[in-house]
Amino acid sequence: MGGEEVRQAPRPIVSESWQRSLAAQIDPENRTPPVVYRPDDLPGIRESHPLNAVMPLLRDTLVSIADAAMHVMLVTDAEGHILWRDGATRLLVDADRVGLFPGTHWSEDAIGTNAMGTTLAVDAPVQIHSAEHLVRAYHAWTCVAAPVHDPDTGAILGAIDISGPLHTAHPALVQLVSATAQLAENQLRVRLAIADERLRVRNMPHLASLRGAAGALVTPTGRILAGEPYGWWPERITLEEGSDRVMLANGREMLVEPLAEGYLLRTPGPGSSSTPVERPSTALSLRFMGDGAPSVLLNGRPIPLTLRPAEILTALALHPEGLTAEQLALLLYGDDGNQTTVRGEIHRLRALIGADVLRTRPYRLAATVDSDFGAVRQALKAGRAEAALRACSGSLLPRSDAPEIREVRDEIVAGLRRAVLDADDPVLLHTFAGHPLGLTDLEVHDRLVELLPAGDPRRPVVVSRWARLLAE
The missing domain is CATH 3.30.450.40 (GAF domain)
Known part of the structure; x- marks a missing residue:
């Protein structure tokens, strides 16, 4: 130079x-x-x-x-x-x-x-x-x-x-x-892995709402986070700006629906030749089982909640078609229910989660709802005892005296217990015996003592607990 x-x-x-x-x-x-x-x-x-x-x-x-x-x-x-x-x-x-x-x-x-x-x-x-x-x-x-x-x-x-x-x-x-x-x-x-998991958990209700049909959750950059059926999906897809469809490598065309964060892929259904069906862009996750405080995530954002609004959300999740003030009062308070009280509770709950999420006339949730109690009930209905037990962390809102909550709580406990006993599986029985719902169940421990062989390392603890239950 x-x-x-x-x-x-x-x-x-x-x-x-x-x-x-x-x-x-x-x-x-x-x-x-x-x-x-x-x-x-x-x-x-x-x-x-x-x-x-x-x-x-x-x-x-x-x-x-x-x-x-x-x-x-x-x-x-x-x-x-x-x-x-x-x-x-x-x-x-x-x-x-x-x-x-x-x-x-x-x-x-x-x-x-x-x-x-x-x-x-x-x-x-x-x-x-x-x-x-x-x-x-x-x-x-x-x-x-x-x-x-x-x-x-x-x-x-x-x-x-x-x-x-x-x-x-x-x-x-x-x-x-x-x-x-x-x-x-x-x-x-x-x-990124932590952010992916949070995004996946927040948006799984959208995937679950497809009820077993082929679909996938996609990040804003086109990576597949979760999909059904398993093994069907590429690691990444290319999303053309403004396009509502994408062609997979296996030749299948999928509809692309924007979510609050990322996208949902689903198979085109009857009448879906032009525009995808309008779907809620809000994901509401309810975790109301067990002894902890009720937990609510709205699009991944935690919402502070006391018992009464948790009871209302449970009732609305159990009745997606909606409820009138009179029906809601009966489900939560019984024959002494007061519609004015219900309207006041609804007003406070709408301030927490938004009027666009909790709609009126009738009262209903305009969101894709994912709940632990819903997952347990769905697994029990499908005969999947192991999945039901895995999704269950305890009783549904154990401090609630609302008639609707008590009925569903008892239904879940009885259904889960019967499914575990009918399975006659030592592993499942042992898991349930250590679960909050099974710790004091003598019949479960009776069956487990019969099934566990003498050399099984789990047997001494189970026998000890079984003897204590017998003594009581």
Whole structure:
């Protein structure tokens, strides 16, 4: 570049980067990169960037090393803007002089060959040493960078970089920065798995509402989270913007219905040749079994609830066709029920979950409802005792005296108990014997003592409990 001959050609990754940089009309005599973001802009930009979640990890892993070795750690976004900087305080003044500070743009077409810009250009770890930098101002620096990818889409989120004076170069820096980028991706992958599970739980009522027909829950980016039948679905589908249909690799066409978050795929039914059937976009999850407080999730958001509104929601979930104030008063309070009291309770409940979810005339839930008591009843009806027991964590609203609740509570206990006894399965009986509903059931323990062989390790505990029940 200076017009003199060199004994050795630059590395291919460097010469190719020089060519891209010169094609972008970067001047090797250029002093500093462009400043894109003001200091006041950075806090909001950082907070909304995906890499913000892994900054504690990056600081724990790299900053102490960078500080001791007279380096700075830099983290960019996918376009090459530096968003974060940490490291040796004595070096920050020198870094400021050459534009290595947050808000500056370090892509190849902004400042030429450099580790951050080149790693984003080639999507691989890169070390740029001394005169390998296109711009002469950085010949006194050595830099190592590696890209970080989105575990959902695979797209580059940004780059992690360690930069320092020429004399601080160390061959292990490439491995260190690459390993740290992989650690960041792994942490992002764990966070994605947690978010996926929450999204799946929040939206399973939509899938369950298909009642066994083929369907799938899809993330906003097109990944399949859950589907029926199992094994039918690809890992990901491509969703065309504005399209209400998608063709699977097996040749089946599916309707695409937008949900509050993500999409529901379902098979076209009769009369579905044009527009998908309107479906509730609200998912309401009720967990009312067991000794804990009633738990409600509205599109994944917890709703604080006391016993009385939980009783109303139970009654409405059991009667999806809707109930009048008179019917609801009878179910909750018996013959002494007061419609005025019911209307007041409904008014307070609508303030909690929204008037668009709890409709009137008649009172009904305009949502896809997923309830633990509903799952138990459905499994019992289908003859699946194991699934029913797995879904049941205890009695339905055990503190409730509402006639409707008492009736369903007794129905579930009796039905579950009979299903377990009829199955005559030692594993199922043992599980039920340790369940809150079966701990004091003498008949269950009688049957279990008969079925468990003498050498079974479970037998001593069961026999002890059985003897205590007999004594009582």
